[in-house]
Amino acid sequence: MSSLAIEVQGLVKRFGDRTAVDHVSMRVESGEIAGFLGPNGSGKTTTMRVICGLLTPDEGRGTVLGLDIRRDSERLKREIGYMTQRFSLYEDLTVEENLRFVAGLYGIHSITARVQEQLEALGLTERRNQLAGTLSGGWKQRLALSACVMHRPKVLLLDEPTAGVDPKARRAFWREIHRLSLEGMTVLVSTHYMDEAERCHRINYISLGKLIVSGTVEEVIARAALTTYLVKGGRIEEAENLLRAHPDVDQVAPFGATLHVVGRDAQKLNTAVMAVASATGSRAERSETSLEDAFIRFIGGTGDTQA
Amino acid sequence: MSFSLSRLRSILRKEAIQMRRDRVTFAMMLGIPLMLLILFGFAINTDPKRLSAALVSPAQDRYTRAIVTALELTGYYRFTYPNATASEAERLIARGEVYFVVTIPSDFGSRVERGDTPRILIEADATDPAVASGAISTLRTVAAQALLHERDAENQAAEAARGSLQVIVHRRYNPEGITQYNIVPGLLGVILQMTMVMMTSIALTREIERGTMENLLAMPTTPLEIMLGKILPFFGVGAVQVLVILFAAKVLFGVPFIGSFGLLLAGILIFVLAMVLIGYTISTFSRTQMQAMQLAFFFFLPSILLSGFMFPFGGMPRWAQLLGEVLPLTHFLRLVRAIMLKGAQAPDVARPILALVVIVLAYAVVALLRFRRTLD
Numbered sequence: 001m002s003s004l005a006i007e008v009q010g011l012v013k014r015f016g017d018r019t020a021v022d023h024v025s026m027r028v029e030s031g032e033i034a035g036f037l038g039p040n041g042s043g044k045t046t047t048m049r050v051i052c053g054l055l056t057p058d059e060g061r062g063t064v065l066g067l068d069i070r071r072d073s074e075r076l077k078r079e080i081g082y083m084t085q086r087f088s089l090y091e092d093l094t095v096e097e098n099l100r101f102v103a104g105l106y107g108i109h110s111i112t113a114r115v116q117e118q119l120e121a122l123g124l125t126e127r128r129n130q131l132a133g134t135l136s137g138g139w140k141q142r143l144a145l146s147a148c149v150m151h152r153p154k155v156l157l158l159d160e161p162t163a164g165v166d167p168k169a170r171r172a173f174w175r176e177i178h179r180l181s182l183e184g185m186t187v188l189v190s191t192h193y194m195d196e197a198e199r200c201h202r203i204n205y206i207s208l209g210k211l212i213v214s215g216t217v218e219e220v221i222a223r224a225a226l227t228t229y230l231v232k233g234g235r236i237e238e239a240e241n242l243l244r245a246h247p248d249v250d251q252v253a254p255f256g257a258t259l260h261v262v263g264r265d266a267q268k269l270n271t272a273v274m275a276v277a278s279a280t281g282s283r284a285e286r287s288e289t290s291l292e293d294a295f296i297r298f299i300g301g302t303g304d305t306q307a
Numbered sequence: 308m309s310f311s312l313s314r315l316r317s318i319l320r321k322e323a324i325q326m327r328r329d330r331v332t333f334a335m336m337l338g339i340p341l342m343l344l345i346l347f348g349f350a351i352n353t354d355p356k357r358l359s360a361a362l363v364s365p366a367q368d369r370y371t372r373a374i375v376t377a378l379e380l381t382g383y384y385r386f387t388y389p390n391a392t393a394s395e396a397e398r399l400i401a402r403g404e405v406y407f408v409v410t411i412p413s414d415f416g417s418r419v420e421r422g423d424t425p426r427i428l429i430e431a432d433a434t435d436p437a438v439a440s441g442a443i444s445t446l447r448t449v450a451a452q453a454l455l456h457e458r459d460a461e462n463q464a465a466e467a468a469r470g471s472l473q474v475i476v477h478r479r480y481n482p483e484g485i486t487q488y489n490i491v492p493g494l495l496g497v498i499l500q501m502t503m504v505m506m507t508s509i510a511l512t513r514e515i516e517r518g519t520m521e522n523l524l525a526m527p528t529t530p531l532e533i534m535l536g537k538i539l540p541f542f543g544v545g546a547v548q549v550l551v552i553l554f555a556a557k558v559l560f561g562v563p564f565i566g567s568f569g570l571l572l573a574g575i576l577i578f579v580l581a582m583v584l585i586g587y588t589i590s591t592f593s594r595t596q597m598q599a600m601q602l603a604f605f606f607f608l609p610s611i612l613l614s615g616f617m618f619p620f621g622g623m624p625r626w627a628q629l630l631g632e633v634l635p636l637t638h639f640l641r642l643v644r645a646i647m648l649k650g651a652q653a654p655d656v657a658r659p660i661l662a663l664v665v666i667v668l669a670y671a672v673v674a675l676l677r678f679r680r681t682l683d
Binding site: 052053054074077078080082084086087088089090091092093097100101102104105106107 | 311313314316317318320321324325328329517518519520521522524525526527528
């Protein structure tokens, strides 16, 4: 038994003449929280659907927990918990009815006890008789998570679980994910948020259906090999314009009154930033490259401007 | 993965809850049959009677009165303008205020008495052929009888008729030609078709449209379980509708039921199965509930027009009859009318039953093949 929970190789999925997933290979180790990042329409959802057997890949192969994603998809359904991007429980059923329905489909024996347990674990007990459609985004997401871990899956696939959820609920959600991970569950979670990506053990970045980079946050940032300066004070607007026009500067992003300046060649960037800073009376200092800077650099490399 | 009763039960329970909460759909399931029953049952009459008529008769003698009385006794004519002039009558029929103008010339009486050939002119507004046909068909005999009676010459006539050809017509199964006897059993098929096909197709498409299908497919269920879970609740609904319609047929419309109830139920069961499977098939072709509705109506129109529900099947051209033979409703109508009105036994209705079974099997295969086990 390998310690890999998910291993896919050369996955290809086409819809008509559009290639949604283009030779994606990815490994997720048992018990780790793997982040899955990429712009909208980059193939994250499709990849997840292929992994959990909802779509059949056109090419490539993959195993989840040692089970083949093509041949053993029926057995895999019992081992995987999949939380869809869109709320996909029944809005006209109450919280409890939804959970009972899901428990029934998984053939859980003591349904009442397990549902009760789930309600308590996620703080849904008070809302058990509320129609799912009337829940707020955060509660819906909690219910959805609750439903897809009810059968105690070993692998959990979460497709943008925190889209449209407020920061407090997001934080609580991530606490829950970490708790599940500590219990031994392997989690693959797709997200747009950089702070969420940083909570993952490893991240995989996909763009235009191709896996661009994967590794720990530090590795990904290091792989980008970028140098970053912060420029502030002085005639900042003028500095921004000069830097944007400069051939040795790759990214200029204003954060409040501070400019975030990123370049590939440390030497040349240094020269450029210092020259502009002295010309506009600004101060410049070295800073750490962020994950976002790294991703923008990777997207630039693939010609994807959708991000 | 094998079939599991407990999973089916879970799906059924869920469907039952959803059905109960969806008030509009629930109302539709009971509202549609009631509305159709009332509209078709009470409003439609293919053999219209007491149609307005104008009489143009300058003489107004006893012969005229005899003819008028005889015509009124057929039940088809109602003389709303018993003393019109020719020009008035012309205007009335042109405006559509009367369907018939009966003209009895002034020399009618004297011709009868002289033994010449008397003439009556009846003008009918035949823009709608159905309106005129029944009334006209009774004319020749009615008028002749009336005159003979008036001349007290019935015996002579009977004498003369002896040895000549005699045609005997029996209007069997529905001697009074009551439209409801034909329409109400037919409604059983039409109503079941409408609700079953529409509800089933919508129920499944709703899962796709609301995105819940993705979740359902990601969980361990088999196509058969989902299909049965979706279909069985509508059998219950169908059963209620059948009871409502049969009750109305008996109590409201007094439609005779001389055949076997068990045989009818068996026929209904096969028909409902066909309807539900068609609804299911439609749902596998639709992405939204709207599309499912449109497809369902696309199926309803030929079903109602070509099945023999509204218009006589035998009166359609060959190609239309062939199309009609493909529709389950056609066979069901033959079945239900034969059982209820003619008291047909199983061997008599073997053909429509066989046709329905073939349709069921065909759609069962299509439905299972079309089921989306995956999302592609």
